[in-house]
Amino acid sequence: MSESRSSSTFIELVEQFARLDQSPATAPEPGAGELTATLLVGDFESSCGNCRKATLVHGVDRHTDISGWDEKPGGGCGARFTDIASASRAVTAAHLRQLRPDLPLRAH
């Protein structure tokens, strides 16, 4: 059963290195607990406070999709949104509450 493990191919090694390469600089420390982020709401699009990539605003508990950048699901960092903040002067606190009443506003 352990046969496949001892006969790693060159391709497998390359894939392992590729995976290591993909780990983001902001990766959570082991044992630091769950990855969380602030939902940043801008004028036309919103982004994830952890990885700074675009995200959906409505109906998302976690950053799973990069909205507007890639149509197929995925691409988000998986952080759970724990609060919400404005990334634009035009987005008011009242607007944020309206968007996501379930998320508290980030303390300034």
Ligand SMILES: [Zn+2]
């Ligand atoms: Zn993210």
